[in-house]
Amino acid sequence: MFVALEPRRLYRQVAEQIRVLIDTGELKPGSRLPPERELAERFSVSRPTVREALIVLEVEGRIQIRMGSGVYISSAPKQPAGVLPNDEGGGPLEILQARCLIESSIAEEAARLVTPDGIARIDLLLERMEQSLDDGPVALACDRDFHTAIADIIGNSALKHFTGLIYDTRMSPYFTKLASYFEGPHTWKLALEEHRVIRDAIAAGDPAAAREAMRRHLTLAQKRFSESFEEEQTRED
Structure with missing residues (x-):
């Protein structure tokens, strides 16, 4: 079958x-x-x-x-098509892997070009995210803004647009449902801590550390995602 x-x-x-x-x-x-x-x-x-x-x-x-x-x-009526993105851009694990490769390089370059204004913008976002750990939609918006703010430091509008575009692939009924299985205050707190490490490396003007901090952050995001599946499967099998 x-x-x-x-x-x-x-x-x-x-x-x-x-x-x-x-x-x-x-x-x-x-x-x-x-x-x-x-x-x-x-x-x-x-x-x-x-x-x-x-x-x-x-x-x-x-x-x-x-x-x-x-x-x-289910015996319920089927919902209309459109659950998956039309561009067939890949699943969430593929997207996180792509982000890891691309955004690590962006963080590295941002550390070379960092400005006080760029860090001030990031600090405001981190403060807002810390106040919104229990509010998923706001935390999500802060997360997106954090990543695009790093790209913005470079001053390349195409990079900023691309970073936002690849992040926004998750804005669909499918990805929203998927996120409900593994995102919450605890995971947002972990992400915030990882964001701070990235921020500090960029602020210090340390390209290698910034690259590694971003790589680690998105690798851990992949791990949290995968582990959430294993937890649910353990309960179901």
């Missing part, structure tokens, strides 16, 4: 294969999908990839993820 997939945009392919099985009636309303561990083995993908696919289907209304019970095919 399930077919192993090629390593390209895997979570989309997993979602599409399950979607077809639902539409053809092979997976019937009310039936329970195999545990995520088993699905990962059948598709020959990672468990985070399976979870990404399942969240796509959950937002579409095709399945219900019941914590402590499992994943069930």
